[in-house]
Amino acid sequence: xxxxxxxxxxxxxxxxxxxxxxxxxxxxxxxxxxxxxxxxxxxxxxxxxxxxxxxxxxxxxxxxxxxxxxxxxxxxxxxxxxxxxxxxxxxxxxxxxxxxxxxxxxxxxxxxxxxxxxxxxxxxxxxxxxxxxxxxxxxxxxxxxxxxxxxxxxxxxxxxxxxxxxxxxxxxxxxxxxxxxxxxxxxxxxxxxxxxxxxxxxxxxxxxxxxxxxxxxxxxxxxxxxxxxxxxxxxxxxxxxxxx
Amino acid sequence: xxxxxxxxxxxxxxxxxxxxxxxxxxxxxxxxxxxxxxxxxxxxxxxxxxxxxxxxxxxxxxxxxxxxxxxxxxxxxxxxxxxxxxxxxxxxxxxxxxxxxxxxxxxxxxxxxxxxxxxxxxxxxxxxxxxxxxxxxxxxxxxxxxxxxxxxxxxxxxxxxxxxxxxxxxxxxxxxxxxxxxxxxxxxxxxxxxxxxxxxxxxxxxxxxxxxxxxxxxxxxxxxxxxxxxxxxxxxxxxxxxxxxxxxxxxxxxxxxxxxxxxxxxxxxxxxxxxxxxxxxxxxxxxxxxxxxxxxxxxxxxxxxxxxxxxxxxxxxxxxxxxxx
Numbered sequence: 001x002x003x004x005x006x007x008x009x010x011x012x013x014x015x016x017x018x019x020x021x022x023x024x025x026x027x028x029x030x031x032x033x034x035x036x037x038x039x040x041x042x043x044x045x046x047x048x049x050x051x052x053x054x055x056x057x058x059x060x061x062x063x064x065x066x067x068x069x070x071x072x073x074x075x076x077x078x079x080x081x082x083x084x085x086x087x088x089x090x091x092x093x094x095x096x097x098x099x100x101x102x103x104x105x106x107x108x109x110x111x112x113x114x115x116x117x118x119x120x121x122x123x124x125x126x127x128x129x130x131x132x133x134x135x136x137x138x139x140x141x142x143x144x145x146x147x148x149x150x151x152x153x154x155x156x157x158x159x160x161x162x163x164x165x166x167x168x169x170x171x172x173x174x175x176x177x178x179x180x181x182x183x184x185x186x187x188x189x190x191x192x193x194x195x196x197x198x199x200x201x202x203x204x205x206x207x208x209x210x211x212x213x214x215x216x217x218x219x220x221x222x223x224x225x226x227x228x229x230x231x232x233x234x235x236x237x238x239x240x241x242x243x244x
Numbered sequence: 245x246x247x248x249x250x251x252x253x254x255x256x257x258x259x260x261x262x263x264x265x266x267x268x269x270x271x272x273x274x275x276x277x278x279x280x281x282x283x284x285x286x287x288x289x290x291x292x293x294x295x296x297x298x299x300x301x302x303x304x305x306x307x308x309x310x311x312x313x314x315x316x317x318x319x320x321x322x323x324x325x326x327x328x329x330x331x332x333x334x335x336x337x338x339x340x341x342x343x344x345x346x347x348x349x350x351x352x353x354x355x356x357x358x359x360x361x362x363x364x365x366x367x368x369x370x371x372x373x374x375x376x377x378x379x380x381x382x383x384x385x386x387x388x389x390x391x392x393x394x395x396x397x398x399x400x401x402x403x404x405x406x407x408x409x410x411x412x413x414x415x416x417x418x419x420x421x422x423x424x425x426x427x428x429x430x431x432x433x434x435x436x437x438x439x440x441x442x443x444x445x446x447x448x449x450x451x452x453x454x455x456x457x458x459x460x461x462x463x464x465x466x467x468x469x470x471x472x473x474x475x476x477x478x479x480x481x482x483x484x485x486x487x488x489x490x491x492x493x494x495x496x497x498x499x500x501x502x503x504x505x506x507x508x509x510x511x512x513x514x515x516x517x518x519x520x521x522x523x524x525x526x527x528x529x530x531x532x533x534x535x536x537x538x539x540x541x542x543x544x545x546x547x548x549x550x551x552x553x554x555x556x557x558x559x560x561x562x563x564x565x566x567x568x569x
Contacts, residue, residue, distance in 0.1 A: 012294035016321050017314055063409050086326075104318070105325030110512045117515075120420075121427045144430060147501055148488075148508040157315050161266050164312025168259030171252045178251045182308050 006140060006152065008104040016104045019155035021097040023135040026143075026153055030128070033091030037077040041070040079116040083109055087151075098156040111149040118145030173236025180210060184231050196224055203227040210234055251303055258296055262316060265289050269319050276329070283324070290320045336563060342513035344560025350514065353483035357440055361479055364444025365451075372452035382449040391457050398466045398534060407530045415526025418474060422481035422518055426488065426511075430504075433489020440482040447475075469543040470528040472551040477518045477525070480558075484511040514558070521554055 008016040021029075048054040048066035055062050081089045087099035087107050099115070101107045107115070122131030122143045131143035140152055170181050187194075187202055194202070204219045207230055219227075272278055272286060297317050300310040330337070347354075372379050379388060387397040405413075421439070428435025454463045467474075488507055495503035532538055532546060556562045 010294065010321060012291055014294035014298045014317075016318055018318060060406070063406075064412075068409075068412060100322065103325070104321050106322050106327065108327055110509060110516075113516075114508050114512055117423050118427055118430075120424055121430055148430075148505060150505045150509070157311070160308070160312040160315035161319075162312075163308045164316065165259065165263055165266065167309045167312070168255060168262070171255045171259075178255065178304050178307055178309060181252075186308075 006154075008102075010104070018100065018104065018152070019157075020141050021095075021153040021155055022141050023132050025095055025097055025155070026135060026141075027128075027132070029089070029091040029095035029097055029153075031091070032094050033077065033089050036090055037074050040077075041074040044070045044073060078119070079113060082107075082112045082116070087112070088156075092153075096156055097153050099151050100154050102150045102152060107149065107151045111151055115145040115149035115151055118143070118148050121145075170235055174234060176210065176234055181235070184210070184234050188228070188231055188235070191228060200224055200227055203231055206231065254299070254303075255309060261289075261292060262296075262313070265293065265316060265320065269316070269323060272323055286320065286324050290317075290324055293317050293320060338513055338516070339557065340560055340563040343517050343558060346511050346514045347558040347560075350480070350483045350487060350511065353486050354480055357479040357482040357486065358476075360437065360440050360482075361444035361447075361475065364441040365448030368445035368448025368450075369452040370448075371445075372449045373456070376453070376456060379449060379453045382446050383453065388453075391454055391459060394457065394459070396454065396459055396462050396466065398463075407534075409530075410534075411526045411530025414529045415523050418477070418522045418525060419519055422477055422515070422522060425478060425481040426485045426515055429485030429488030430492070431489070432493055433486045436482050436485030436489065439485075440479065443478060465540055465543060466533050468540075469532050469538070469546045470525045470550075472547045473521055473554050474525045474529075476551065476554060477521050480514060481518055484514055487511055517557060521557075524550065 004020055004022070006018050006020055008018065010016050045056055045066060048062075048069075049056055052065070054066040056066055057063060078089060082099060085093075092098055099107050099112070101111060119131075122128055122134075122145055124130045128143075131145070134143050134147075135141050138147070140146075142152060146152060166185075167178070167182070170185060171178065174181055176184065184206060187199070187206060191199055204216070204222075204227065207219060207227070208214050208216060222230075268286065268289065272282060278286070293313065293316060297310070297313045300307075300313050304310055368382070372382070383391075390397050390399075421443075425436050425439045428439055451460060451463065454460050488504065488511070491503045491507035492500050497503040497506055528546060528550070532543070
């Protein structure tokens with residue numbers, strides 16, 4: 001098991017494997033969330049000022065409806081959304097991560113509150129230097145808030161389930177082995193993003209492996225479109241259209 | 245090792261169940277409550293998925309199929325380990341058991357923090373009483389000028405901003421100080437000790453300074469309604485911080501991290517109560533303390549009464565009987 005993964009015991013006897021989010025993914029999620037809360041708080045202030053004519057100063061009673069809600073949006077964004085969204089925020093969702101407790105279950109409300117209280121320490125002296133340092137130094141890549149709360153930031157790949165269901169339809173329509181099927185499927189999935197020369201070379205080498213009797217000279221003469229069609233034929237007619 | 249056709253056949257045979265699981269997970273996740281049948285169904289599906297995952301790991305490691313099953317298994321694990329929503333019963337349990345238990349554990353440390361604050365306050369008093377110029381370390385120039393002119397810095401507060409805003413800014417500041425006193429415990433408790441000592445020192449220095457200018461009674465009158473609970477809460481938050489530091493220095497569990505985590509969870513209920521109490525303090529400090537219309541007797545009654553409510557909540561006496569009944 002690599003440092004990027006953590007194995008959690010399950011009552012079924014089959015361990016649960018979770019991918020740990022590193023400092024990069026954490027920062028990515030945080031930056032997205034920071035922009036969202038900044039924009040929301042700013043939008044509220046603009047609405048309060050221009051639509052409701054509420055002054056943007058603490059010295060007026062109207063501040064209760066302008067500065068206060070904006071401050072709540074900005075400062076309580078993380079605890080409120082993490083509790084409401086069961087360990088996720090819009091930023092974490094976009095970055096493909098979520099908070100879990102160390103037993104692999106969802107974090108409790110107290111754990112999420114503790115995690116957020118320690119932002120005071122993690123953000124010291126500036127730009128979350130303490131938090132980032134502990135992420136680099138700790139085995140599970142956690143910041144101090146996570147240590148106190150007993151939480152982990154894990155990778156949450158929702159697309160994996162979709163590929164699981166896709167594999168079923170591929171397996172039903174093709175005669176390839178599962179490994180070969182996935183390989184061909186991945187090459188076709190990435191076909192348009194690959195450079196023409198490279199994808200031709202990959203396709204030829206794959207076709208030779210799938211069909212050892214294939215004439216390599218004939219393959220070398222084959223056009224890009226034909227190579228793609230031959231790979232699609234290996235997946236079966238019904239599914240090949242998805243990559244077309 | 246199973247051959248390619250067997251693996252494909254197995255995948256096709258099991259895929260229907262996985263498809264149903266994906267739909268069930270979506271459904272259960274969107275619901276606030278699940279029926280017993282739904283919950284048992286999810287547990288059964290979890291067992292079935294564990295078997296499939298074990299098979300997939302063996303016959304098709306490092307494939308998308310196995311990765312998909314891992315993801316499905318993880319999501320189902322999270323779903324069946326979801327904690328029930330406590331509602332009012334959870335709040336009652338918090339007030340009747342969790343807070344009193346944590347308070348009992350913290351009792352000696354709370355006394356210790358109160359003593360530290362008291363000694364620091366005395367030191368602050370002595371310093372400014374002996375060397376009056378030292379007040380410039382503890383107070384701003386503006387505050388010093390106002391006191392020297394015979395006015396407390398608190399007098400103009402209500403004219404500068406409305407009571408509602410004043411209350412909220414005060415309670416936010418107090419909550420930050422208390423949270424900081426707790427979190428600073430991570431520095432082996434030293435951060436917390438520093439914070440409490442500094443608060444005491446400033447309090448004593450301020451009292452000594454206003455006493456020199458004949459304003460001690462006015463300051464006392466200002467703080468007596470909110471001060472007892474506010475200062476107690478800071479000491480209590482300090483006690484939680486010290487407990488946190490102690491859990492790292494002298495771990496009671498297998499590792500320092502586990503001990504730190506367990507301690508943070510044990511004292512968290514007290515911090516929740518502290519936050520609520522500080523909200524009350526903020527409103528008293530914003531609406532009552534600066535208002536000259538409140539006589540000393542009513543201020544003392546509010547201050548002492550609120551302090552007694554605080555201790556009744558912390559000892560659990562208000563709710564323990566209700567739970568027993």
